[in-house]
Amino acid sequence: xxxxxxxxxxxxxxxxxxxxxxxxxxxxxxxxxxxxxxxxxxxxxxxxxxxxxxxxxxxxxxxxxxxxxxxxxxxxxxxxxxxxxxxxxxxxxxxxxxxxxxxxxxxxxxxxxxxxxxxxxxxxxxxxxxxxxxxxxxxxxxxxxxxxxxxxxxxxxxxxxxxxxxxxxxxxxxxxxxxxxxxxxxxxxxxxxxxxxxxxxxxxxxxxxxxxxxxxxxxxxxxxxxxxxxxxxxxxxxxxxxxxxxxxxxxxxxxxxxxxxxxxxxxxxxxxxxxxxxxxxxxxxxxxxxxxxxxxxxxxxxxxxxxxxxxxxxxxxxxxxxxxxxxxxxxxxxxxxxxxxxxxxx
DNA sequence: TCTGGGGTCCTAGGACCC
DNA sequence: TCTGGGGTCCTAGGACCC
Numbered sequence: 001x002x003x004x005x006x007x008x009x010x011x012x013x014x015x016x017x018x019x020x021x022x023x024x025x026x027x028x029x030x031x032x033x034x035x036x037x038x039x040x041x042x043x044x045x046x047x048x049x050x051x052x053x054x055x056x057x058x059x060x061x062x063x064x065x066x067x068x069x070x071x072x073x074x075x076x077x078x079x080x081x082x083x084x085x086x087x088x089x090x091x092x093x094x095x096x097x098x099x100x101x102x103x104x105x106x107x108x109x110x111x112x113x114x115x116x117x118x119x120x121x122x123x124x125x126x127x128x129x130x131x132x133x134x135x136x137x138x139x140x141x142x143x144x145x146x147x148x149x150x151x152x153x154x155x156x157x158x159x160x161x162x163x164x165x166x167x168x169x170x171x172x173x174x175x176x177x178x179x180x181x182x183x184x185x186x187x188x189x190x191x192x193x194x195x196x197x198x199x200x201x202x203x204x205x206x207x208x209x210x211x212x213x214x215x216x217x218x219x220x221x222x223x224x225x226x227x228x229x230x231x232x233x234x235x236x237x238x239x240x241x242x243x244x245x246x247x248x249x250x251x252x253x254x255x256x257x258x259x260x261x262x263x264x265x266x267x268x269x270x271x272x273x274x275x276x277x278x279x280x281x282x283x284x285x286x287x288x289x290x291x292x293x294x295x296x297x298x299x300x301x302x303x304x305x306x307x308x309x310x311x312x313x314x315x316x317x318x319x320x321x322x323x324x325x326x327x328x329x330x331x332x333x334x335x336x337x338x339x340x341x342x343x344x345x346x
Numbered sequence: 347t348c349t350g351g352g353g354t355c356c357t358a359g360g361a362c363c364c
Numbered sequence: 365t366c367t368g369g370g371g372t373c374c375t376a377g378g379a380c381c382c
Contacts, residue, residue, distance in 0.1 A: 033350070042350050044382090057382080063347050076350095104353095104382050183380055214357065238354095246351050283374095293349085299375055332351085 003117040004231055005110040006139040006147040007092060007124060010156045012106035013045035015134055016084045017074055028071045030055060030064050035075030037065030040248050044076050048156070081105050084132060091131045095124060099233045107151075109144060111233030121159040146227045148180050167227040172199035179224050186221070189213075201225030243273035244285070244334030252291045252327035259328050263319045264312065266333045271308055274335050280306040283336030286318040291327040304338055311335070 009015065014029045028050035033041025041061040050071055055064045065073060085105040092100045092110055099111035114120050121138035128136055139150030140161040149171070150162035162170060171178070176198055177187040193208055195201050202225035210218035223229055245266040253259045263286070274281060285299045298321050302314045315333065322328065 040348090040350075042348095044350085058349080060348050061350090063349085066347080106382080181380065185379060217356065241354075244352070248350065295377095297376065299377095301374060330350090334353095 001115065002111065002113050002231065003120070004141045004144055004147040004233055005112060005117065005121055005124070006141065006144075006151045007108050007110055007128070008137050008139070008151045008155075009088065009106040009128075010135045010137060011045055011047055012084075012134070013076070013081055014047040014050075016081055017077075018047070019084075019133055020080075024072055028053060028055070028068050029074065030061070030068070030071050031074045031076055032061045032064070033076065035073050037061045037073055039250060084134065087132045088128055088134065088136075091128050092124065095120070095127070099235045101233045101235050102238075109147065109233045117161065118159055125157070125159075141227075143227060143229050143231045144233070145180060145224060145229045149178070149227070162227070164227065168199060171227065172197065172202075174198050176201050176225070181224060182221070186213075190221070198225050239340055240277065240337065241339075242283070242334055242336040243270050243277075244332060245269045246287065246330065246332035248289075248330045249328070252329050253331075254327045256324055259322060259331070260316075260319055262328075263315070263322075263331055263333060266331060267312060267315050267335075270333055270335050271311060274337060275306075277337065279337040280304045281311050281335045282338045284311070284315055284318055285332075285334040285336070286315070286321075287330070287332035287334070288322055288328055289330035290323065291329045295330075 013031045017029060017031060018024045026049060029047040030043055030050050031045050032043040033039055039061070043055060043057055043059045043061060043064050045057060046055045046064070050068060053068045055067055061073070065071065082105065089100065089102055089108060092098060092108055095110065097112055101109040103109065110124065112120050117140045121140060124138060125136055128134060135157045137151050137154040137156060138159045139147045139154055140159065141147030141150050142163045146162040146167065150160045154160035175187065175196060176182050176190050177184065179198060189212060190201065193212060195204050201222060204222055206219065206222065209222055212218065213221060247266060253262060281302065282304045283299065283301050285297060287295060287297045289295045298318045300314065300318055305311055
């Protein structure tokens with residue numbers, strides 16, 4: 001029978017850091033930003049020792065540092081994590097009969113045909129550990145959604161099976177925010193409809209959901225409440241839609257020329273990423289966060305172009321729309337690339 | 347206590363066309 | 365003195381994930 005496994009590395013980034021600094025084992029390790037707790041940054045990953053103090057992903061670094069004064073705080077070192085991730089994914093692909101769909105640096109779906117998914121899960125944990133010295137947890141499911149959610153019950157270093165059989169018993173009474181793809185906003189809107197738990201969402205009337213969320217998302221949320229959806233692990237390589245760069249400045253930018261220069265610097269980096277993909281640009285997006293928290297996005301479609309100067313000229317038109325008299329806290333610029341099937345000439 | 351940076355996908359509403 | 369309905373494209377914004 002066909003099974004979906006969801007493999008998720010345990011405290012991935014912190015674990016990779018501990019591997020190259022064995023003396024950190026057992027200490028509260030926090031990785032985030034440039035490793036400077038006085039800068040504007042958030043926690044990427046905290047080791048389990050740090051989590052015991054209530055520090056977790058997304059928390060401002062400053063707050064984390066205050067909470068654990070003797071924590072080891074390290075800067076994010078993306079190339080190292082990418083390399084470790086590639087090793088893990090290669091090991092997953094080496095499993096006999098496995099179809100692997102990568103979800104991020106530290107997680108992937110693995111589709112397998114087997115009569116004993118737990119045995120496959122344990123074998124994966126052992127072989128990933130042997131190759132990379134990293135521990136992972138594995139969720140087993142009869143759909144992608146159930147496998148993904150199952151992993152959380154297996155952490156750390158465990159295996160958990162979640163299927164149509166035990167879905168209601170395990171998930172029914174839990175709040176909808178525990179579902180993959182339901183966050184704070186949607187769960188609040190659901191609550192306004194009288195829907196608090198996963199079971200209530202699963203049994204909610206179609207009309208109420210589609211009226212609130214539209215025909216597509218409304219039906220999807222109900223399906224999510226049932227743990228349903230696809231059971232197909234898709235290993236088609238993802239084609240990126242675009243590239244972007246965002247920076248929060250240590251102090252807000254006020255000078256007009258300075259803002260323009262900063263935006264063009266970001267654009268250079270974005271265009272380098274686009275060029276590396278060997279594709280053109282069909283759209284631009286400029287995000288500005290004025291101090292303190294109002295964010296504005298300007299977008300623009302442009303005729304497909306790979307000419308750097310042409311794209312920069314179009315971008316200048318967006319940059320000119322930044323309010324001249326307001327301090328800028330964050331700038332982001334993003335280039336959309338043509339989808340493969342709309343690329344001319346192939 | 348003060349909120350990053352990289353992405354993805356969905357929806358609403360206006361312009362425009364037939 | 366009343367103005368349909370379907371489609372596409374574009375901009376802007378919302379929400380979510382890791």
